[in-house]
Each structure stands twice: as structure tokens, then as C-alpha cells.
């Protein structure tokens with residue numbers, strides 16, 4: 001594998017715009033993306049943005065993005081020997097259901113498996129959770145993920161950079177995730193940046 005490669009997992013939390021922004025922008029930063037949509041990831045994406053899964057595949061395959069089926073445990077991504085060649089796994093948006101599965105080592109689909117393998121292989125794992133309010137279960141699950149060396153946080157756009165439209169909020173969130181990946185970008189204006 002030549003270029004840096006990231007696995008993007010899209011689950012059924014609200015915030016499809018974050019995943020779409022990631023898919024739109026990150027390939028232009030010379031980072032490969034391989035993508036897994038959960039069943040509810042597809043449905044919420046369609047509900048919020050009006051894009052069917054078949055349309056997502058058609059649009060983004062043209063940009064070189066490869067898609068994997070969430071029920072395919074024979075996918076190469078399910079193996080530590082393959083996933084260890086990737087630079088990170090990003091779950092965006094991450095449902096509290098997927099968070100709960102991963103934090104407790106319960107693997108029911110390829111997204112859970114990829115996150116589970118990332119934890120055991122020490123591959124950077126970023127779980128960008130969307131839920132409000134949070135129960136103690138959700139909070140404890142995020143603590144568990146953090147203790148295992150991964151990042152789990154609730155998506156939280158800032159307003160100090162004076163966003164003008166919804167897309168600016170999504171660019172800020174994707175930019176902060178790219179900061180965690182140490183990727184160079186100018187998706188948002190940093191504090192006091194002219």
C-alpha cells in the first residue's frame with residue numbers, strides 16, 4: 001500500500017453531512033479511503049441527505065473510494081494482518097450502539113470487527129459519537145475506548161471561527177478529525193489565524 005489509507009465507518013447516528021464532507025474532501029488530501037456503511041448508516045444518510053446507498057457508491061467509487069459490505073466478515077479488513085497496514089479507522093458519525101459494541105468487545109458486523117482489530121493492533125481509532133443527552137453507559141463506554149488508547153468524543157463544532165453555514169460546521173468537525181490523524185489541511189480557520 002503506497003498512500004496513507006483510512007477506513008471510514010458510517011453508522012446510523014444523525015450527522016450524515018459529516019460523513020459526506022469526509023468523503024468529499026479527504027481524497028483530495030491524497031489519503032485513500034475504504035468505506036463501510038452500516039445498514040442504519042445507509043438509511044439515515046438517505047433520510048438526511050436524500051442520497052441512496054447505490055448513488056453513494058456510484059459517486060464515490062469514481063473518486064477511487066472502495067466500499068465493503070457490513071455483513072462480510074471475509075473482507076480483508078476483518079484481518080489484523082491486513083488492517084495493520086492502514087493508518088487509522090474513523091467512525092463518523094458513530095452511534096452509541098456501535099460505541100457500546102466496540103467498548104465491550106462485541107462484534108456483530110464488519111464495522112465492529114474493524115474497530116476491535118484496530119484496538120488490538122494499536123491502529124489509531126477515532127469514534128465521533130453523536131447523541132444527546134448521554135447516559136452513564138454512553139459516558140463509561142467512551143472512557144473505556146479512551147483507556148484503550150483510542151479517541152472517543154461527542155461531535156462538537158465550535159463557533160469562534162464564525163461559521164456562516166451548516167457546511168462550515170461539518171468542515172470544522174472533519175478538520176478536527178484530520179488534526180487527530182496529523183493530516184495537513186485548511187478546512188477551518190484556526191484560533192487567531194488571519
Ligand SMILES: Cc1cc2nc3c(=O)[nH]c(=O)nc-3n(C[C@H](O)[C@H](O)[C@H](O)COP(=O)(O)O)c2cc1C
Pocket residue numbers: 010011012013014015038039040041044047094095096097098130131
Ligand atoms: C433518523 C435517525 C436518527 C438517529 N440518530 C441517532 C443518533 O444521533 N445517535 C445514535 O446513537 N443513534 C441514532 N439513531 C439510532 C441508530 O440508527 C440505531 O441505534 C442503529 O441501530 C445503530 O446501528 P449502527 O450503529 O449499526 O448503525 C438514529 C436513528 C434514526 C432512524
